[in-house]
Amino acid sequence: MSAQILDGKATAAKIKADLTARVAVLRERGIVPGLGTVLVGDDPGSQIYVAGKHRDCAEVGIASIRRDLPATATQAEVEAVVDELNAADECTGYIVQLPLPRHLDTLALIERMDPEKDADGLHPVNLGRLVHMVDAPLPCTPHGIVKLLQAYGVPLKGAEVVVVGRGITVGRSLGLLLTRRSENATVTLCHTGTQDLAAHTRRADIVVAAAGVPHLITASMVKPGAAVLDVGVSRVDGKIAGDVAPDVADVAGFLTPNPGGVGPMTRALLLANVVEAAEKRVREQG
Numbered sequence: 001m002s003a004q005i006l007d008g009k010a011t012a013a014k015i016k017a018d019l020t021a022r023v024a025v026l027r028e029r030g031i032v033p034g035l036g037t038v039l040v041g042d043d044p045g046s047q048i049y050v051a052g053k054h055r056d057c058a059e060v061g062i063a064s065i066r067r068d069l070p071a072t073a074t075q076a077e078v079e080a081v082v083d084e085l086n087a088a089d090e091c092t093g094y095i096v097q098l099p100l101p102r103h104l105d106t107l108a109l110i111e112r113m114d115p116e117k118d119a120d121g122l123h124p125v126n127l128g129r130l131v132h133m134v135d136a137p138l139p140c141t142p143h144g145i146v147k148l149l150q151a152y153g154v155p156l157k158g159a160e161v162v163v164v165g166r167g168i169t170v171g172r173s174l175g176l177l178l179t180r181r182s183e184n185a186t187v188t189l190c191h192t193g194t195q196d197l198a199a200h201t202r203r204a205d206i207v208v209a210a211a212g213v214p215h216l217i218t219a220s221m222v223k224p225g226a227a228v229l230d231v232g233v234s235r236v237d238g239k240i241a242g243d244v245a246p247d248v249a250d251v252a253g254f255l256t257p258n259p260g261g262v263g264p265m266t267r268a269l270l271l272a273n274v275v276e277a278a279e280k281r282v283r284e285q286g
């Protein structure tokens with residue numbers, strides 16, 4: 001038996017086609033959505049991701065605004081760029097690429113962003129809005145995971161979901177999305193302090209591996225037929241290694257490829273946040 005592939009690339013392409021149409025409507029009204037990226041330093045992985053985001057923008061008609069700073073940039077220098085993008089009308093949403101060099105205060109920079117321009121959905125105000133269940137830009141990877149499961153008809157209502165990894169960008173916020181009334185899943189959040197990880201994952205209908213530990217999830221840890229989503233992006237010997245071991249394909253019912261799974265969905269939902277911010281601006285300013 002082999003798992004059905006949860007094709008993130010194909011699902012992201014459909015989302016981007018819908019966004020392209022919405023951007024065209026905005027452009028007819030004289031509004032051009034613009035995505036800004038703030039990249040500090042020269043980490044090769046981050047360079048590739050940022051380049052990919054600008055390629056996606058070009059594909060759907062979103063304007064690109066790039067701000068690249070050297071690894072030696074001071075807190076004040078990055079803050080000045082954040083202030084500039086907060087004020088820039090042509091920038092409807094932006095991200096500060098993570099991780100930042102260690103001498104910078106990441107939370108202080110995210111808090112300084114205009115929450116209405118937070119394309120990552122990671123500003124404390126927007127995470128708070130998510131807790132309160134009011135409208136806000138959603139964190140892109142968790143949102144992409146929910147959209148991908150829905151696209152393949154994987155049932156969420158009543159499902160037992162085990163999320164592995166408690167990072168802000170994925171694990172911690174995914175539980176908030178999946179436990180909304182509209183999704184109604186039951187979520188267990190596992191982390192490095194979890195006593196018996198396999199005992200949890202074996203009970204799960206859906207396993208989301210977002211720990212950043214290569215091949216952490218193996219076949220013996222997965223219930224036959226379960227959906228397994230691989231969020232890991234470790235680099236081992238220059239190749240991307242996910243959190244899910246290849247033999248999981250023999251027991252899982254649904255599986256994301258990696259690359260080609262969660263990554264492209266993350267990028268598509270980032271664009272969605274930018275388009276939605278532009279549409280919201282139109283609604284509010286007429």
Ligand SMILES: Nc1nc(=O)c2c([nH]1)NC[C@@H]1CN(c3ccc(C(=O)N[C@@H](CCC(=O)O)C(=O)O)cc3)C=[N+]21
Nearest residue numbers: 048049095096097098099120233259260261263264266
């Ligand atoms: N402020 C911020 N927001 C982010 O969303 C953010 C970030 N910082 N820092 C780094 C992580 C990582 N991340 C990825 C997104 C897409 C792919 C992706 O599309 N990967 C391709 C493969 C690309 C390749 O070959 O490297 C795929 O999975 O098919 C990967 C990784 C977003 N992140």
